[in-house]
Amino acid sequence: MPRDCRVRPRSVLYVLCVQPRQEISAWRPPVAGVVEVFHAHFTRHAYPMHVHDAWTLLIVDDGAVRYDLDRHERGTPNDTVSLLPPHVPHNGSPATPNGFRKRVVYLDMTQLDARFIGPAVDGPDIIDPVLRRRVAQLHTALATRGDEFEAQGRLALIAERLRERLRPGPGFGSAVPDRSIAQSLRDLLDARLVEGIALEEAASMIHVHPAHLVRAFSAVFGIAPHQYLVSRRIDLARRLLLDGQPPREAAPAAGFYDQSHLTRHFKRIVGTTPGRYGRAAAPA
Template sequence: MMPQQEVSAWRPPVAGVVEVFHAHFTEHAYPMHVHDAWTLLIVDDGAVRYDLDRHERGTPNGTVSLLPPHVPHNGSSATPEGFRKRVLYLDMTQLDQRFIGPAVDGPDLTDPVLRRRVGQLHTALANRGDEFEAESRLALIGERLRGHLLGQLRRASAFGGAVPDLSVARTLRDLLDERLTEGIALDEAARLVHAHPTHLVRAFSGVFGIAPHQYVVSRRIDLARRLLLDGQPPREVASAAGFYDQSHLTRHFKRIVGTTPGRYARTVTHDRLRPAHGR
């Protein structure tokens, strides 16, 4: 029996929401990756287990999971039947940088009111004409999330204490972000950062919990998703997002997102409410 997948994705006309993503996976497992937006996740069926900042987490019993931007995480089903999830990707206008640390320390929130409000927001976002309702519900959700995170703020630290080679790792991350689509050779990066290539890779991996090449690929996939949501065809998105060709994009896109760019794009261009069924 082939693994089952259903995916639906769209960008609603609501400020603060980068993407809405609904998926049902039976066997897909996400590799370590990062996003440049906040990931607000609810699971309707099954459960997801994931690693965030080197700690194993999960989504049991109707929790709401808030995964911060730029922090590596993976994900896989915690049940044999797979999982069905709904995700909102929120930009930094909803939660700013100071909340990253508390979200790392406590990403899974047991809050029935918040869980219900997130579900209601998904319903509003799926219906054209309900944008004002969606904006109102998003405002209440943001307020409740900030209430949870403010209580942990003093104890939160995105990476915890003094980290060796933090400056080297951050400098490399800024360089990778600056040269995201054109790319950069490791030797050139080492010269610019004034560090040996091996030390550069070890420092970055030690600080951020993800190898530099994994970071670049996941950031490029985020860019590809945005371009596909804008309606660009996959063949154009590949080069625009920094991939060698469409097959290169497809290989990494399917590994991280769980579906191909073509199927993902069809959920946008045909009907935002109709899932794309994979085989």
């Protein structure tokens, strides 16, 4: 094993070296409300604009990340806890010469409902030492088999504190014209996630011109419809890979034409190939 690959016994399902001084680990713990746990050390990788269907709760242990969220530049200085809402486009790149080391837990909507999306868009980076400590403790519990009950308790306290920090409000972009048109297209894309839908067909169903449909979606959600669809499919592929499906099977199951099609988009968004991501995953 290369010197820069370090495995923590009993703590993670797998650790992968993508390139020198870069590590990735990902797993799905048996804890309700947690979609995925993702740890990574990147020195050069830059995420393109993409979305998730889950909340992204992020802490950075070394370095810093620069990212754009809802057309505003953000960052992760010092001991910030970053909370990125579902369906809101964001990117990410190293803000320091040596890159960054991050820990992410993706949470479903049972932990924070849609009322909190607007406040999180307005203030995604939270300076709260208590919250930061609790998130770090949650990662330790999630990485140790047998500590699921502890993880559940820590997650409950984290969700409670996040709700206290965020004031519920309407969803982001509620005053933007054509929001209903954009929402209709998003609903169609979600419903046809795997099989897909032609733009002409979607426009016909929503009763607008295709060009207007694309403009409305991009204006409201800050991301093109095809970028949104690929991002959602990558999320699905990640879960299938963590379930043990090989990339050749996960690709069509997630809506990609073939494995090479999946690999091209997966590496661009996640920072590694689906084969490396899913290799040697142990049973939960």
